[in-house]
Amino acid sequence: MRVDVISIFPEYLAPLDLSLIGKARRSGLLDLHVHDLRTFTHDRHRTVDDTPYGGGAGMVMKPEPWGEALDHVADQEDSRPILIVPGPGGARLDQSLARQLAAADWLVFACGRYEGIDERVYDYAQSTYDVRVISLGDYVLNGGEVAALAIIEAVARLVPGVIGNAASLFEESHEDGLLEYPIYTKPEQWQGFSVPDVLLSGDHGRIAQWRHQQRLDRTAARRPDLLPPELAGAPEDLVVGV
Numbered sequence: 001m002r003v004d005v006i007s008i009f010p011e012y013l014a015p016l017d018l019s020l021i022g023k024a025r026r027s028g029l030l031d032l033h034v035h036d037l038r039t040f041t042h043d044r045h046r047t048v049d050d051t052p053y054g055g056g057a058g059m060v061m062k063p064e065p066w067g068e069a070l071d072h073v074a075d076q077e078d079s080r081p082i083l084i085v086p087g088p089g090g091a092r093l094d095q096s097l098a099r100q101l102a103a104a105d106w107l108v109f110a111c112g113r114y115e116g117i118d119e120r121v122y123d124y125a126q127s128t129y130d131v132r133v134i135s136l137g138d139y140v141l142n143g144g145e146v147a148a149l150a151i152i153e154a155v156a157r158l159v160p161g162v163i164g165n166a167a168s169l170f171e172e173s174h175e176d177g178l179l180e181y182p183i184y185t186k187p188e189q190w191q192g193f194s195v196p197d198v199l200l201s202g203d204h205g206r207i208a209q210w211r212h213q214q215r216l217d218r219t220a221a222r223r224p225d226l227l228p229p230e231l232a233g234a235p236e237d238l239v240v241g242v
């Protein structure tokens with residue numbers, strides 16, 4: 001998978017050199033390119049913003065640098081990349097959308113700052129990109145970089161080979177709609193807390209059943225909205241292993 005990120009703060013994307021994503025870059029599984037939007041300005045001050053037409057607070061990102069940057073990134077390529085513009089007005093990222101994006105060959109991220117990007121950039125990009133606005137949630141960030149990091153991590157880890165043990169992708173929270181079960185490691189006793197006996201039993205059938213029940217209980221308690229319709233609204237003590 002190729003990923004391009006355009007930002008006025010390219011150093012914000014430095015964490016992508018770390019851990020499994022950094023390893024995927026070095027192995028060639030992830031072909032990541034970060035671009036400084038100011039590279040595509042031509043004035044002495046490398047200007048990327050200006051006042052909004054119609055008045056209002058704050059500044060708007062100018063269309064010209066974005067147009068040049070998007071043309072530069074997509075240049076000489078015949079495939080149509082997905083352009084992701086992280087923003088509060090976008091489709092909410094969830095595991096299903098992350099899986100969809102992980103099937104793409106090429107993602108390009110446009111990280112807005114200030115009050116956002118001139119609307120004509122979205123229109124201009126349509127001829128070359130599949131334009132998507134994606135939100136992490138209903139709250140306000142200062143720009144798109146943090147969201148781009150989160151989306152890239154959620155997507156890249158689903159690319160085959162990025163996570164060494166693919167089995168660990170299953171039974172994760174949200175992978176199949178339920179939250180994950182509690183996990184434990186050595187020592188058996190710690191600060192007066194014990195590991196549940198069932199996990200020490202060696203009975204894999206009982207362990208699997210216990211873990212499934214834990215997932216149902218946790219989902220019912222913390223995210224009842226995720227419960228399957230047949231269990232939604234059922235009293236917690238009736239949410240039994242099904």
Ligand SMILES: Nc1c(O)cccc1[N+](=O)[O-]
Pocket residue numbers: 086087088134135136137138139140141142143144147
């Ligand atoms: N919420 C927000 C924002 O305020 C600015 C950029 C990106 C996001 N987001 O992805 O959620």
